[in-house]
Amino acid sequence: EAGVAQSPRYKIIEKRQSVAFWCNPISGHATLYWYQQILGQGPKLLIQFQNNGVVDDSQLPKDRFSAERLKGVDSTLKIQPAKLEDSAVYLCASSRPRGSRAGANVLTFGAGSRLTVL
Amino acid sequence: DQQVKQNSPSLSVQEGRISILNCDYTNSMFDYFLWYKKYPAEGPTFLISISSIKDKNEDGRFTVFLNKSAKHLSLHIVPSQPGDSAVYFCAARKAAAGNKLTFGGGTRVLVKP
Numbered sequence: 001e002a003g004v005a006q007s008p009r010y011k012i013i014e015k016r017q018s019v020a021f022w023c024n025p026i027s028g029h030a031t032l033y034w035y036q037q038i039l040g041q042g043p044k045l046l047i048q049f050q051n052n053g054v055v056d057d058s059q060l061p062k063d064r065f066s067a068e069r070l071k072g073v074d075s076t077l078k079i080q081p082a083k084l085e086d087s088a089v090y091l092c093a094s095s096r097p098r099g100s101r102a103g104a105n106v107l108t109f110g111a112g113s114r115l116t117v118l
Numbered sequence: 119d120q121q122v123k124q125n126s127p128s129l130s131v132q133e134g135r136i137s138i139l140n141c142d143y144t145n146s147m148f149d150y151f152l153w154y155k156k157y158p159a160e161g162p163t164f165l166i167s168i169s170s171i172k173d174k175n176e177d178g179r180f181t182v183f184l185n186k187s188a189k190h191l192s193l194h195i196v197p198s199q200p201g202d203s204a205v206y207f208c209a210a211r212k213a214a215a216g217n218k219l220t221f222g223g224g225t226r227v228l229v230k231p
Contacts, residue, residue, distance in 0.1 A: 004161070031217060042122070042207050042221030043162070056218055091161055095217045105150050105217055109161030 002026065004110035006092050012116045018080035021113045025073070025094030031055075033107060034067055034077050035091040043091055049075065082117045089114045121145045122210050124222035132230055137195040139225050141208030144189065148210040152219065153182060153193050156205045165206070166193070198229045 005024040013019050025032050030051050035043035046065065048056040051072035060067070064083070069075040079086055093107040123142045131137045141151075149170040154162035168175040168182045168191065175182050181194045195202055205226045209219040 033218070035221075040127075040223070042124075042209075042223045044221070045218055048218055093161075105167060105211060106152065106164045107217065107219060109154075109163070111159065111161045 004092055004094055004108055006090075006110035006113050008113055009111065010114050010116075012118065013082055015084055015117050016081040018078065019082055019115060020079075021077045021090050021092075021115075023075045023077070023092030023110060025075075025092070026108055029094035029096055029108070030072070031095045032069055032075050033093045033095075034075070035093065035109075037089045037091055037112070039088070046077070046090075079115075082115075084117050087115055087117045120223075121148075122208055122220050122222040124206075124208055124225050126225050127223070128226040128228070130228045130230065131198050133200055134197045137193075137198045137202065137227055137229070139193040139195075139206050139208075139227070141191045141193075141222055142189060143191075143210050145210070145212065145220075146189070147212045147214070148220075149213040150211040151182070151184060151191050152209045152211070153180075154207045154209060154221075155202075156207065156224070162207055195227075198227075200229050200231050203227055203229045 007022050032049045034046045037043040046060045047067045049069040052069045067077045089112040091112045093109045095107045121144050152167040153165040155165045156162040166177050166180045168184050184191045205224045207224045208222040
């Protein structure tokens, strides 16, 4: 099966500019996640979607970050305006819904989008 | 509040020997634990998992041990191979939180030939 696709792989912007990341999950995976991984740290969940509904966005800085998953498939994550501390790798992951057959607990990650804010 | 901790940021081991990676957690609501492996410029990939109702799970060279009373799990890799050089993340899931995973900070493993 095809993996989780993300683009762009790399982005460099000035602070206060905006940026958007795109994710296409594995076909049939209803749950989609965006994680932020700062250098030297583990991934931190920003937002979780079940189909096109938000399940958890408690750690999303909503004053500058937004995400959507129209039609329950692709998703975009936007940062506007960007700050220096937003420099990180943004990882998209997908999984089967909980209660699915074995494997629902496992998240499959994309390669990530590395953001550098200058 | 760091609920999942990997206290060793790095580990160096000789090829053929055992690698032991440790992970501690604080939340007793976690019911499922996973280990992910990450190479540079790639996303984390699933390695092995364990349910809280078990104390051991084995898959080839990889074994995960869970000590619920100590809120501690470990990953054993034996024998270690140069291709195992990567960053390893411990992750945990709460029973009432869907599949959302909370990750530790990672341990960088270097296997020397």
